[in-house]
Amino acid sequence: MMRFVFFLILALLFPLAASAADATVYSILYLTKDYKTPPPLSLLKKEWTDEGLKGAEFSAKDGDLAGRLFKKSYVVVPAYLTENEAISALSERDYLSQYPFIVADLHRDDLLALAVLPETQQTVIFNIREKDDTLRTDTCLQNVFHLIPSRAMYADALGQYLKWKRWQKWFLVQGKQPADRLFATALTRTADRYGADIVETRDYQFEAGNRRMETGHQQIQTQIPMATQGAPDHDVLVVADESEAFGLYLGYRSKSPRPVVGTQGMFPTAWHRSFEQYGAARLQKIYEPSRAEA
Incomplete structure (x- = not known):
């Protein structure tokens, strides 16, 4: 995902670079923080700590191939802050004014x-992480360009498909975290927009044990049917669990045999390898490792 959105950045910057007469190097700041993330539910899932940066660097390298025709080059400069370090610390270092473009993984x-910040008022900031809806409405800022879809966009994409399938009765199960509630709010908006009926909204109340242990797995097998029983008749089980606390285990374990959609099961996404339109085949191909690197 990070690689995809950064390639779009280069596509936007390329016409700007091509208009210059002299050879130009475009320095792009990649800014992120060392945010704490929960451990993966499975040991088989690899944790990536530099996914965004590697995607940015690879995209810049690919952009240089076309830039050679116009004597243009792209350079990605990474900047990492600790989770508790203030963004204003960069301002104190007189750091931000050097970069007309910032990729914000924040x-x-x-x-x-x-x-x-005063130093970024003439800077183009590309948001590649935050899905918050208010950044596109109440707190929309003129110097921030959103490359990642908002929660409302994800929810609408899901709602459009469910309407096409005529699955209009939704049983919504939401998690406890703020992000879970925000996505549930987006789903409620989408239901009203596309004429779906949320037959019930239910909080997931159970606390799963260690899911990597046998006892934890048995606990999940027992909890999921209990958490989903007694719901009114519904076409789909819609889950809002961005924190991945329980949603992965709803499939094939719910009390009623219904499709699971939302943050898990069938979920909306900005990119998928099966999508082959609008140059996607080439975009995917360039990120495949060569045989020498494999």
């Missing part, structure tokens, strides 16, 4: 703090 509050 959470909402940090993204807003970056966008309102």
Whole structure:
């Protein structure tokens, strides 16, 4: 995902670079923080700590291939902050004014703090992480360009497909975390927009044990049917669990045999390898490792 959105950045910057007469090097700041993330539910899932940066660097390298015709080059400069370090620390270092473009791999509050700094008022900031809807409405800023879809966009994409399938009765199960509630709110908006009926909204109340242990797995097998029983008649089980606390285990374990959609099961996404239109085949091909690298 990070690689995909950064390639779009280069596509936007390329016409700007091509208009210059002299050879130009475009320095792009990649800014992120060392945010704490929960451990993966499975040991088989590899944790990536530099996915965004590697995607940015590879995309810049690919952009240079076309840039050679116009004597243009792209350079990605990474900047990492600790989770508790203030964005204003970069301002104190007189650091941000050097970069006309910033790729912001930041959470909402940090993204807003970056966008309102005096040094970034003439900077184009590309948001590649934050899905918050208010950044596109109430707190929309003119120097922030959103490459990642918002929660409302994801929910609408899902709602359009469910309407096409005529699965209009939704049983919504939401998690406890703020992000889970925000996506549930987006789903409620989508239901109203496309004429779906949320027959019930239910909080997932159970606390799963260690899911890597046998006892934890048995606990899940027991909890999921209990958590989903007694719901009114519904076509789909819609889950809002961005924190991945329980949603992965709803499939094939719910009390009623219904499709699971939302953050798990069938989920909306900005990119998928099966999508082959609009140059996607080439975009996917360039990121495949060569045989020498494999």
